[in-house]
Amino acid sequence: xxxxxxxxxxxxxxxxxxxxxxxxxxxxxxxxxxxxxxxxxxxxxxxxxxxxxxxxxxxxxxxxxxxxxxxxxxxxxxxxxxxxxxxxxxxxxxxxxxxxxxxxxxxxxxxxxxxxxxxxxxxxxxxxxxxxxxxxxxxxxxxxxxxxxxxxxxxxxxxxxxxxxxxxxxxxxxxxxxxxxxxxxxxxxxxxxxxxxxxxxxxxxxxxxxxxxxxxxxxxxxxxxxxxxxxxxxxxxxxxxxxxxxxxxxxxxxxxxxxxxxxxxxxxxxxxxxxxxxxxxxxxxxxxxxxxxxxxxxxxxxxxxxxxxxxxxxxxxxxxxxxxxxxxxxxxxxxxxxxx
Ligand SMILES: Nc1ncnc2c1ncn2[C@@H]1O[C@H](COP(=O)(O)OP(=O)(O)OP(=O)(O)O)[C@@H](O)[C@H]1O
Numbered sequence: 001x002x003x004x005x006x007x008x009x010x011x012x013x014x015x016x017x018x019x020x021x022x023x024x025x026x027x028x029x030x031x032x033x034x035x036x037x038x039x040x041x042x043x044x045x046x047x048x049x050x051x052x053x054x055x056x057x058x059x060x061x062x063x064x065x066x067x068x069x070x071x072x073x074x075x076x077x078x079x080x081x082x083x084x085x086x087x088x089x090x091x092x093x094x095x096x097x098x099x100x101x102x103x104x105x106x107x108x109x110x111x112x113x114x115x116x117x118x119x120x121x122x123x124x125x126x127x128x129x130x131x132x133x134x135x136x137x138x139x140x141x142x143x144x145x146x147x148x149x150x151x152x153x154x155x156x157x158x159x160x161x162x163x164x165x166x167x168x169x170x171x172x173x174x175x176x177x178x179x180x181x182x183x184x185x186x187x188x189x190x191x192x193x194x195x196x197x198x199x200x201x202x203x204x205x206x207x208x209x210x211x212x213x214x215x216x217x218x219x220x221x222x223x224x225x226x227x228x229x230x231x232x233x234x235x236x237x238x239x240x241x242x243x244x245x246x247x248x249x250x251x252x253x254x255x256x257x258x259x260x261x262x263x264x265x266x267x268x269x270x271x272x273x274x275x276x277x278x279x280x281x282x283x284x285x286x287x288x289x290x291x292x293x294x295x296x297x298x299x300x301x302x303x304x305x306x307x308x309x310x311x312x313x314x315x316x317x318x319x320x321x322x323x324x325x326x327x328x329x330x331x332x333x334x335x336x337x338x339x340x
Contacts, residue, residue, distance in 0.1 A: 020160040026060035031160040034066040065311035092203040096224040100240025102209035104232045105261035110206040111139040112314035116328035125200035126165040127192045130208045134169030141310030154195040166192040186217040211247040219251040226256040233281040256334050258286040263296035295327045
């Protein structure tokens with residue numbers, strides 16, 4: 001069933017708020033605009049949608065992402081249509097998101113930073129350059145979509161969250177790019193970065209993990225204006241994060257700051273954050289190396305679940321969304337200072 005089919009099941013008073021709706025493998029994912037609604041009204045709206053769509057034949061699960069507001073001037077959220085192409089366009093500023101090792105939450109941070117920045121009124125795009133495991137199509141709910149081209153340029157795919165994006169995962173089958181070496185990966189990345197980004201001002205680039213040739217080629221050919229490094233609190237991850245910092249330094253890319261992810265465990269029942277791995281490791285490391293500390297994101301089951309479901313945490317409300325918004329605010333300040 002397509003988007004219109006799902007929407008048609010909802011009463012008009014609810015349907016007009018649905019920005020996109022998809023049914024894949026029995027899972028219905030709806031992105032819903034919740035402008036002007038308080039928390040109780042949002043909950044009631046979500047419950048009403050789950051009630052109706054959950055009863056539709058072929059639907060085994062319903063996921064609802066509430067977009068509490070949309071930044072003025074942000075592109076409309078359409079889900080499947082391509083982002084509008086603009087003929088004369090300024091190149092967006094590239095901000096790299098890197099990590100010394102895999103699995104520390106670089107992709108999660110990139111997607112949520114993009115959503116939080118967009119909610120703060122910035123025009124943001126995402127490039128998923130992680131050739132080893134592109135996960136942005138999953139997190140930003142554009143899996144299975146293919147970008148169109150205009151001339152020799154790709155047209156970014158509009159995610160349901162108002163963020164145009166391009167991913168290696170949109171170009172190659174999962175797992176196929178793993179054997180790529182520097183030049184090939186660099187060329188593919190070039191296609192993603194030199195796409196028709198229209199009025200996007202800031203392009204967040206989710207780099208592959210690590211500090212090898214591929215990353216170096218990318219940094220040399222498409223030099224970012226700045227880099228955000230993400231690490232988990234453990235010592236080993238921090239040593240790797242330092243390596244990533246050295247890589248950016250050697251490429252003369254300013255490091256905007258260090259983010260601590262999976263910092264403490266947020267109890268899914270009471271929300272209290274405990275610190276099984278200790279606390280403050282990344283902040284201390286940042287201080288020791290003179291790199292600004294941008295903040296911490298707790299280890300929270302809902303962050304993983306929402307990433308897997310294509311409804312990024314930063315699109316909703318609550319302490320986890322606030323944590324991403326606080327880091328995005330720091331990035332926004334850095335961007336403003338750079339533009340001044
Ligand atoms: N703060 C968090 N709380 C709970 N789960 C998280 C958190 N951050 C990331 N995750 C989960 O951890 C896993 C790895 O995260 P992610 O893919 O963002 O890491 P990565 O550094 O980009 O990894 P890779 O190098 O494999 O691309 C994912 O399943 C993600 O949902």
